[in-house]
Amino acid sequence: MNDLIRIGIDTSKSVFVLHGVDAAEQPVLRRKLRRQQMLDFFAKLAPVQIGIEACGAAHYWARELMALGHEVRLLPPQYVKPYVQRGKNDAADASAICEAMSRPRMRFVPVKTADQQAALMLVGVRDQLVARRTQLSNTIRGYAAEFGIAAAKGLDKVEPLLVRIAREPGVPELAKGLFAALGEEFAALKPKLRKLEAQLLAWHRHNELSRRLAEIPSIGPIGATLLVMKVTNPQAFRCGRDFSAWVGLTPKDHSTAGKQRLGVITRAGDETLRRVLVVGATAVIQQVRKGRGNPSPWLIELMRRKPPKLVAVALANKTARIAWKLMVSGERYHREHARGDFVPPTGSLAPGTRRQGRVAPPAAVACGQP
Secondary structure, X not given: OOOEEEEEEEOOXXXXXXXXXXXXOOEEEEEXXXXXXXXXXXXXXXXXXXXXXXOOOHHHHHHHHHHOOOEEEEEOHHHHHHHOOOOOOHHHHHHHHHHHXXXXXXXXXXXXXXXXXXXXHHHHHHHHHHHHHHHHHHHHXXXXXXXXXXXXXXXXXXXXXXXXXXXXXXXXXXXXHHHHHHHHHHHHHHHHHHHHHHHHHHHHHOOHHHHHHOOOOOOOHHHHHHHHHXXXXXXXXXXXXXXXHHHOOOEEEOOEOOEOOEEEEOOOOOHHHHHHHHHHHHHHHHHHHOOOOOOOHHHHHHHHHOOHHHHHXXXXXXXXXXXXXHHHHOOOOOHHHHHOOOOOOXXXXXXXXXXXXXXXXXXXHOOOOO
């Protein structure tokens, strides 16, 4: 197989289908391997380009194959789908992966290290516990309403509600026992979440980039850590707008015949990262509406003309572009730059500003726009 130049692998839990081509783009390898055969097979193979869809366990296999000397590229599944020919099976998927990775304009997913995967697991477990806590609080309040006991929303209202239920004579003993079980599970989540959040803050404090990103007004420790964990190679994006589009904060484009038609945001990319950016922007807007903070004239003018949710998405869009600029340049966030009160020296144009010191719209932080 010395003429092999590229291999596409369709992965699964235990069966792996390989499709390899030579320099003439002719198939020379079609093979099915079991999980335990994978590393032995590629250890005997000369270094070659390998393509894998960026799905479950893809980063693990990429690290293992790279350790054997191969060049591994992870492809987004939505970019592979157009190359699947008629019919859907493992062999067709492997062929499509092999074909897609040869395209000169194909975009690839950076391979994450084991430490980066562990950090992402920390964030994911915390999100699951937070969701479970919300689910339990809603369950307790909902069942309590069935017995005529109402309580206001809020996590701090759950424990007093459980005390009321335990003392309520009209609640059957069976229901009280079930409420007590739910209450025990609810209480057990608090120390677990406190421990995870302490670990997350410790990770944030020990990462210089995360600390710099947290200086942006609408980004806190959680948002900063997510940006560092999920964006392992910010240089892969050509500009801030590309990064914002990857997050899914840019509008859908339905333009044709010279007529521009922009719709709602695409919501492409990472949902968690997009949600954190929008929630952070919403918090900033709430503070501005209360007369707090030091908002830029651009934000004030936008709040005057547009509804709050639209303003939150626009601010999240701009924040994503500023964050990308800080990640690739190594600079720190300057509040004067964002407000437009500072004229940067020649050659140091700050994100979100023009050389005349005026605040630029979000699009100006994009691909070299003035």
